[in-house]
Amino acid sequence: MIDLQHITQRYPTPEGGVFYALKDVSLHIEQGEIFGIIGRSGAGKSTLVRCINFLNRPSEGTVTVDGKCLNTMTEAELRASRRNIGMIFQHFNLLSSRTVFDNAAFPLELIGMDKAKIKAKVDPLLDLVGLTEHRNKYPAQLSGGQKQRVGIARALANDPRVLLSDEATSALDPETTIATLELLKRINKELGLTIVMITHQMDVVKQICDRVAVMNKGIVVEEGSVIDVFRRPQTETTKALIGNIMAQELPGSMLERVREQVAGLDKDSVHILRLSFVGSEVTRPVISEASRMFNIDVNILLGQVDEVQGKGFGTLTILTSCNTDTFSQLLEYLRKHNVTVEEVTSHVL
Numbered sequence: 001m002i003d004l005q006h007i008t009q010r011y012p013t014p015e016g017g018v019f020y021a022l023k024d025v026s027l028h029i030e031q032g033e034i035f036g037i038i039g040r041s042g043a044g045k046s047t048l049v050r051c052i053n054f055l056n057r058p059s060e061g062t063v064t065v066d067g068k069c070l071n072t073m074t075e076a077e078l079r080a081s082r083r084n085i086g087m088i089f090q091h092f093n094l095l096s097s098r099t100v101f102d103n104a105a106f107p108l109e110l111i112g113m114d115k116a117k118i119k120a121k122v123d124p125l126l127d128l129v130g131l132t133e134h135r136n137k138y139p140a141q142l143s144g145g146q147k148q149r150v151g152i153a154r155a156l157a158n159d160p161r162v163l164l165s166d167e168a169t170s171a172l173d174p175e176t177t178i179a180t181l182e183l184l185k186r187i188n189k190e191l192g193l194t195i196v197m198i199t200h201q202m203d204v205v206k207q208i209c210d211r212v213a214v215m216n217k218g219i220v221v222e223e224g225s226v227i228d229v230f231r232r233p234q235t236e237t238t239k240a241l242i243g244n245i246m247a248q249e250l251p252g253s254m255l256e257r258v259r260e261q262v263a264g265l266d267k268d269s270v271h272i273l274r275l276s277f278v279g280s281e282v283t284r285p286v287i288s289e290a291s292r293m294f295n296i297d298v299n300i301l302l303g304q305v306d307e308v309q310g311k312g313f314g315t316l317t318i319l320t321s322c323n324t325d326t327f328s329q330l331l332e333y334l335r336k337h338n339v340t341v342e343e344v345t346s347h348v349l
Contacts (some may be wrong), residue, residue: 002029007061039215075199090167104153145176276340
């Protein structure tokens with residue numbers, strides 16, 4: 001559905017140099033999936049999403065949407081193509097002098113659709129986003145979540161095949177964010193839309209996305225299914241973003257207690273492991289079973305259970321002490337039960 005090949009976006013600097021907002025970015029987004037692009041401020045994610053509809057024309061690289069290359073289009077062809085690409089924004093971008101109905105109808109007015117057809121189109125959209133009873137209100141009379149729903153209805157007015165969401169939940173409170181994400185998931189399923197979520201919040205990715213690309217300084221540093229990225233983050237950028245919602249590092253006070261606890265032990269026998277569980281393994285007493293099977297004590301230092309892509313996802317950081325053979329058997333047992341294991345002993349001690 002969306003194919004980005006070797007996208008580079010550069011700008012001249014006042015000093016006569018060159019600033020790269022994007023560097024050789026290639027992504028493929030499948031029809032009907034919800035794809036997340038995440039990164040901190042300045043990572044290049046908003047620049048990238050604006051390349052998808054050619055609001056930003058990349059310095060290099062090609063953009064293909066629904067089998068059509070945007071690079072070769074005339075301005076008139078681009079305007080027509082953009083009707084298939086809806087967009088919702090962080091700050092809603094509603095017209096304050098127009099009602100809910102009129103804001104949602106605005107794109108249809110721009111293409112000259114008659115009033116009867118506009119009404120037939122907009123009324124079901126307002127029902128879809130739950131705003132029928134607010135149709136005659138003005139933006140100033142709406143909550144933040146309601147304003148975003150108007151933005152979603154407006155983005156759907158032209159029957160797009162792609163919906164771009166640029167930090168659409170960043171200005172919303174947590175409860176409203178959850179409701180908005182649930183609405184987007186429903187739209188994805190009912191209308192078969194491909195949705196691209198631009199966000200700096202890993203919690204948003206966790207709740208709604210199928211796959212995710214992690215960006216840092218204009219480069220995609222990691223890409224994969226959300227569950228795999230959570231289980232096996234490959235870069236420090238990704239680990240830091242995941243750590244914002246699922247603690248990865250031990251608190252300083254606990255570190256000191258752990259160091260005191262192992263001070264008299266053989267350092268080669270001490271192992272601190274970060275474990276990740278998915279699905280049924282979250283509720284299986286794997287640690288208890290291993291403790292009994294190998295006759296070892298296990299100290300749980302940190303733990304959390306959450307849900308990612310509708311599956312249970314748990315992380316544990318544990319401390320154990322055992323000889324080399326027993327440790328090898330422990331690792332084999334854990335991995336046999338689909339537990340992802342990362343040894344972090346050297347980072348802690």
